[in-house]
Amino acid sequence: MPWYILPPLFEPNSSEHPVRLIPSKVFMTDKKHMRRDTLTTHAGRDPQSHAGLVNMPVYRGSTVLFRDVETYENRDPNNFKSMRYGVHGTPTTFALEDAIAQLEGGHAAVALPSGLAAIVVALVPFAKQGAHILVVDSVYGPARNFCEKRLKPFGVEIEYYDPLIGGAIAKLIRPNTTAVYCEAPGSLTFEMQDLPAIAAGAHAKDIPVIADNTWGTPYFFHSFEHGVDISVHAGTKYIVGHSDALMGLVVTTEKYWLPVRRAVADYGYCVSPDDCYLALRGLRTIGVRMRHQQQSALTVARWLQSRPEVLRVLYPALENDPGHALWKRDFTGAASLFGVVLKPVVDDAVADMIDELKLFGIGSSWGGFESLCIRANPAKGRTATKWSPGGPLIRIHIGLEDTADLIADLEQAFKRLTA
Numbered sequence: 001m002p003w004y005i006l007p008p009l010f011e012p013n014s015s016e017h018p019v020r021l022i023p024s025k026v027f028m029t030d031k032k033h034m035r036r037d038t039l040t041t042h043a044g045r046d047p048q049s050h051a052g053l054v055n056m057p058v059y060r061g062s063t064v065l066f067r068d069v070e071t072y073e074n075r076d077p078n079n080f081k082s083m084r085y086g087v088h089g090t091p092t093t094f095a096l097e098d099a100i101a102q103l104e105g106g107h108a109a110v111a112l113p114s115g116l117a118a119i120v121v122a123l124v125p126f127a128k129q130g131a132h133i134l135v136v137d138s139v140y141g142p143a144r145n146f147c148e149k150r151l152k153p154f155g156v157e158i159e160y161y162d163p164l165i166g167g168a169i170a171k172l173i174r175p176n177t178t179a180v181y182c183e184a185p186g187s188l189t190f191e192m193q194d195l196p197a198i199a200a201g202a203h204a205k206d207i208p209v210i211a212d213n214t215w216g217t218p219y220f221f222h223s224f225e226h227g228v229d230i231s232v233h234a235g236t237k238y239i240v241g242h243s244d245a246l247m248g249l250v251v252t253t254e255k256y257w258l259p260v261r262r263a264v265a266d267y268g269y270c271v272s273p274d275d276c277y278l279a280l281r282g283l284r285t286i287g288v289r290m291r292h293q294q295q296s297a298l299t300v301a302r303w304l305q306s307r308p309e310v311l312r313v314l315y316p317a318l319e320n321d322p323g324h325a326l327w328k329r330d331f332t333g334a335a336s337l338f339g340v341v342l343k344p345v346v347d348d349a350v351a352d353m354i355d356e357l358k359l360f361g362i363g364s365s366w367g368g369f370e371s372l373c374i375r376a377n378p379a380k381g382r383t384a385t386k387w388s389p390g391g392p393l394i395r396i397h398i399g400l401e402d403t404a405d406l407i408a409d410l411e412q413a414f415k416r417l418t419a
């Protein structure tokens with residue numbers, strides 16, 4: 001054995017090991033033993049193999065050394081969960097990927113440097129020349145941009161469809177259709193999609209369903225129980241949860257694992273183990289954060305509904321939202337992100353109102369611990385359906401602040417709408 005292969009600090013399986021086996025080890029093979037909050041606490045941890053440390057350490061590295069030439073030359077190109085080369089991940093990456101896959105109920109997950117990169121690798125395995133891909137009209141803007149600027153020029157036909165289409169998706173499927181892309185609720189406009197109905201239509205023709213589950217998160221929406229084959233996440237949002245790292249994740253069924261994972265390798269995408277560590281750290285508290293932020297979001301959303309300045313609040317968690325029944329059927333909770341359609345006001349009044357807010361930041365992203373508010377205009381991004389809500393739209397993210405302070409802040413800023 002070369003001098004640099006040192007004996008491990010503790011033999012993981014020896015009876016002398018000072019750390020007892022933790023439940024995640026015991027139940028790793030039977031996920032049904034653990035409920036969501038137990039999984040977020042225990043999945044992706046293995047203190048026995050890491051000198052007893054509670055958290056998976058940050059394993060940095062590019063080169064991985066092999067025992068001999070034969071082992072090096074016979075490494076399995078399809079085993080993406082083994083130590084081969086830093087670009088394919090280290091134990092820190094695998095810990096995050098395994099925790100997310102277990103929580104959402106998929107076969108396996110892969111980490112990407114951003115949510116948009118996750119969208120790209122979910123789509124490209126199905127983007128052959130002459131292929132036809134169905135994409136929801138309420139899709140996240142940069143995903144639509146990728147389809148327009150990067151897939152269409154290579155001869156992929158992109159057809160946008162009504163978010164409310166449900167089972168009628170079957171009528172749009174052609175012999176060359178290769179995938180159906182969904183997002184529930186829609187970016188900025190928050191229409192709910194009937195994912196099981198869409199999946200039934202697509203699966204009848206053996207076509208996979210890709211869904212952006214950033215809003216639902218692996219915590220509040222278990223994609224694979226509702227017919228999704230490939231689930232995409234901007235881990236940047238609630239999984240990281242602290243506005244300090246970018247992260248993408250794709251979770252798949254067994255059937256689509258290698259097509260997606262090979263695309264990640266072919267593009268050379270890889271993620272810093274430090275960022276995987278931050279995402280794992282965020283994941284540990286996703287349950288308490290999201291339940292609390294959901295309650296706060298409902299409080300603020302209901303207050304907004306009672307205001308004379310507000311035409312409509314777009315939030316499936318509200319009882320009178322058109323998507324409420326679908327949300328209640330399929331989701332176990334709601335993100336703290338919603339839209340607010342204001343009554344028509346003079347030009348610039350909305351910008352003045354947002355500028356007047358003291359506690360809400362103005363900026364991209366969401367899912368952190370802090371509240372945000374931006375102006376949005378989804379109408380220009382729609383082609384299959386018309387978006388005309390009757391007034392200007394703002395998007396609000398509710399963080400962990402006290403709701404009384406947030407409401408007082410909104411109340412004082414609303415004065416600018418009529419000033």
Ligand SMILES: *Cc1c(COP(=O)(O)O)cnc(C)c1O
Binds near residue numbers: 214233235
């Ligand atoms: C933010 C977001 C993304 C992209 O995530 P990034 O990490 O910012 O690239 C994808 N989908 C949805 C719905 C998002 O809100």
